[in-house]
Amino acid sequence: MTQQTDTRESQQAKAGAIIVPVTLFEQNCTIIWSEPSKKAVVIDPGGDVPKILEAIKQAGVTVEKIWLTHGHIDHVGGASELRDTLKVPIEGPHKADAHMLEHVVESGARFGMTGVRNFTSDRYLEEGEQVHIGELTFDILHCPGHSPGSVAFVSAAQRFAIVGDVLFRGSIGRTDIPGGDHCQLIASITDKLLPLGDDVAFICGHGPTSTIGQERATNPFLQ
Numbered sequence: 001m002t003q004q005t006d007t008r009e010s011q012q013a014k015a016g017a018i019i020v021p022v023t024l025f026e027q028n029c030t031i032i033w034s035e036p037s038k039k040a041v042v043i044d045p046g047g048d049v050p051k052i053l054e055a056i057k058q059a060g061v062t063v064e065k066i067w068l069t070h071g072h073i074d075h076v077g078g079a080s081e082l083r084d085t086l087k088v089p090i091e092g093p094h095k096a097d098a099h100m101l102e103h104v105v106e107s108g109a110r111f112g113m114t115g116v117r118n119f120t121s122d123r124y125l126e127e128g129e130q131v132h133i134g135e136l137t138f139d140i141l142h143c144p145g146h147s148p149g150s151v152a153f154v155s156a157a158q159r160f161a162i163v164g165d166v167l168f169r170g171s172i173g174r175t176d177i178p179g180g181d182h183c184q185l186i187a188s189i190t191d192k193l194l195p196l197g198d199d200v201a202f203i204c205g206h207g208p209t210s211t212i213g214q215e216r217a218t219n220p221f222l223q
């Protein structure tokens, strides 16, 4: 049900992560925490909130924030419920996706997802800003193309990133949904993600993890 992985160790802080696949879209809701404080963030709680709460309990971490990579229903469907349950703020995505958060019920209805709620973020994120959890710092990259307000969370110290639906192992995000733009997506990947360095590992919104180096060498959409 959940996979346990350890992100790379740096001199200062250590981090842990688990992926909890949620919704019928098998979206990779990800819990990241810093060691030894066990302060944690839940990224993209798309739904199945009880399953996420169980994973938090099993990991023995204290969630202090919710981060969102973009506004699509499979990434945000459980965000409002989780915020109310845990009493923590929601950070992200970029404000260009704000209207999607205000229409979660409507989008959910299209996929038979009930119990979802419309909401607003406590903090929209801009290119170059930083967010923190415990001793960990993540830089924000605004990566439009899959959706106008997609952001990536990058920990330079951990050589690790969360990229949502921008880049996948062997594929890239869809651009055939409203707000999608193929050229913009390719530019986001080539101008912002690839320069992070080949050793940077990343978790994507769906499917297995990868590294920048592997995608640079083998991703058919980037050749």
Ligand SMILES: [Zn+2]
Binding pocket: 070, 072, 146, 147, 165
């Ligand atoms: Zn998406």
Ligand SMILES: [Zn+2]
Binding pocket: 025, 027, 072, 074, 075, 165, 205, 206
């Ligand atoms: Zn998705």
